[in-house]
Amino acid sequence: MRSPDWTWDELLLICSRVVNNDWAQLRTYQQPTHDLAELLRSLPLHGDAARDVPEFRSAASISRKSADLITSRHDYVGPATRGGRLTKLVTEAFVEREAEMLLAAQAIEDGIASGELHLIPEQPDEVDENGVPAAEGRLLTRWATFRERSPALRKRKIAQARRLGQPLQCSVCAFHFGERYGRLGEGYIEVHHVHPLHLSGPRETKLEDLAFLCANCHRMCHRVHGGASWRTPAALRAELENAVQRDGAA
Ligand SMILES: [Zn+2]
Ligand SMILES: [Zn+2]
Known part of the structure; x- marks a missing residue:
């Protein structure tokens, strides 16, 4: 070898x-x-x-x-x-x-x-479909996805939203699991780090650092594409609006 x-x-x-x-x-x-x-x-x-x-x-x-x-x-x-x-x-x-x-x-x-x-075990979002990692590399992508999958963190974020009377819906496309899937979807939402680990450094996560996303939007925020494996909800919203406009113009 x-x-x-x-x-x-x-x-x-x-x-x-x-x-x-x-x-x-x-x-x-x-x-x-x-x-x-x-x-x-x-x-x-x-x-x-x-x-x-x-x-x-x-x-x-x-x-x-x-x-x-x-x-x-x-x-x-x-x-x-x-x-x-x-x-x-x-x-x-x-x-x-x-x-x-x-x-x-x-x-x-x-x-x-x-x-x-x-x-941390290997994570599904470390490389793109051709096996190419994002610019931040495999290890930081692995670490970032693993950290935000922490069940304790998600639970605290959801409890905070409930206290504040905020709906558990996607901050990009407004998808609401409970409305769509009824009792099965009630209380389900994913959380996403607003700051990428490779820029913020491995500091303690605050609840303000987290945004709610549906599973589709979350996947798109982490898709390895154009050399990046991480997007903010605002950046994804802009992608979505561009796509809608392109469709409209075609
Ligand atoms: Zn969404
Ligand atoms: Zn995420």
């Missing part, structure tokens, strides 16, 4: 170290490169078999990959190394949205350090 291909999440972590190193190559003899190797080997992405491959996420392989990331910058002068498409995309993302990408890398590191990310 050879080392598995690099994933977005791993390149994200390497590139954040490269950025913090002023876009200089990570060297095999440097201790931080060995620390990063240990971190990458511990990620819940490739299964246990990969860890038996001697070269798997070694300091040397990370050093080479950091060179790939650097030379795939559009403004890099000098001979390019062979990095591949994903490497180029990660570099571009860091050049265009450095602050956001650094936050995403930090969130993954926090989730690994606390042990939380190791406990």
Whole structure:
């Protein structure tokens, strides 16, 4: 078995170290490169078999990959190394949205350090229909969907709405499970984080951070599409209005 291909999440972590190193190559003899190797080997992405491959996420392989990331910058002068498409995309993302990408890398590191990310099973919304992850990567998508599926959180949000006399309906399309399905649907609604985990960081969720959505709108908010796996209810409403207008014009 050879080392598995690099994933977005791993390149994200390497590139954040490269950025913090002023876009200089990570060297095999440097201790931080060995620390990063240990971190990458511990990620819940490739299964246990990969860890038996001697070269798997070694300091040397990370050093080479950091060179790939650097030379795939559009403004890099000098001979390019062979990095591949994903490497180029990660570099571009860091050049265009450095602050956001650094936050995403930090969130993954926090989730690994606390042990939380190791406990979460793979989630259905991590990759698109072609197996491509969103820009925020698989681990943060996994974490975000898992967190908002917390039954306790949902229960508290529903109790709050009842206290305030607010209907349990979708904040995008106004679908109401109880009205549609009668007693079977009564009290059912899904909750969605208004702030994406990769931007907010893994802080405690407040009830104001949550919005009610029906199952369809919720799925569309998390569909991996156009490089993103997360949308606000307002963004989805805008998509819906655009679609209605396009239909009307046709
Ligand atoms: Zn809806
Ligand atoms: Zn959601």
